[in-house]
Amino acid sequence: QQPVQSPQAVILREGEDAVINCSSSKALYSVHWYRQKHGEAPVFLMILLKGGEQKGHDKISASFNEKKQQSSLYLTASQLSYSGTYFCGTETAGNNRKLIWGLGTSLAVNP
């Protein structure tokens, strides 16, 4: 039931792009993306709802492929502030709106 995130870790140079994937074996109702910095609480990035909607915020965007039950988070022209661990949380239909989280993707952006 836990979604699978890939890759587990990414190291980038400032300005490079990255893609983080989140896959589920169950039919998804929504996918939530959060970023967590060391010692802090997770911070909301965006929600993708069933329907293949693509969202964006600054240079971070995401898509939701309903056929594949997969969401991808796109980070373009990465900045040092993008460093942290990215988590996807998935909500499945009929699961009482519980959010189940992937194990996270560690992203390090170096100068």
Place this chain on the structure above:
Amino acid sequence: NAGVTQTPKFQVLKTGQSMTLQCAQDMNHEYMSWYRQDPGMGLRLIHYSVGAGITDQGEVPNGYNVSRSTTEDFPLRLLSAAPSQTSVYFCASRRMAITSYEQYFGPGTRLTVT
């Protein structure tokens, strides 16, 4: 709005002791949940509530109790602390509606059981 608040920020317990982690939110959110976060394990759901008087178990409920007597408060009780419960605990809340809304996290409680 204070958002989601948690107390204490840090706690050290001896094996067998009991304690309550406090969580409160002032956003009138129906949905509240407790997670524990261990290195390499992500966020695991302990218990959750969809409204006052309604609670249910998550993925890792053993050793923990919850109650929800008001919309604002959702305390987590450790009945008899064990070293395996050493972790960072996050409380979170969000709106319940047909559509899905973002979840707000508290700052966390770092618990060590010796």
